[in-house]
Amino acid sequence: MRAGSFAQLNQDKENTTQVTFHYVEGHTETFTIPMPAQEFQEEVLHLLSQPWLTFHLVDQTVFICTARLVKVEVKPSIPELQGQGIFPNSLRVSTMQRAAAGRLPMST
Known part of the structure; x- marks a missing residue:
């Protein structure tokens, strides 16, 4: 790795947004978009209301x-999104956490 390349990697990460799409059929696809999360946040609701999204990759174009x-x-999260149907400070509960809550005796 070249000197300073780690700093460049971190800077690139700050200027990109990772989006993972989960399809009805059960598969997923992840794309990295050259756009900071804050900028992506301003467009995300408008984008999702479009019937098709287009991603130009190096070797192909993908329509979703x-x-x-x-x-x-x-990723990263966009906590600035606010309004009806948006739940701030949410936590994901894993299957193991759900199972453990029902099996472990709780002391009072």
């Missing part, structure tokens, strides 16, 4: 039908 999506994950 938004009607076939069941979930979209964005």
Whole structure:
């Protein structure tokens, strides 16, 4: 690794947004978009209301039908999104956590 390349990697990470699409059929695809999360946040609701999204990759162009999506994950998070149907400070509970809560005796 060249000197300073780690700093460049961190800077590139700050200027990109990772989006994972989960399809009705059960498979997923992840894309890195050359756009800071704050900028992506301003467009995300408008983008998801479009019938098709287009991603130009180095070797191909990918079209995604938004009607076939069941979930979209964005990294880094965009907590600035606010309004009806948006739940701030949420936590994901894993299967192991759910199972453990029902099996471990709770002391009072």
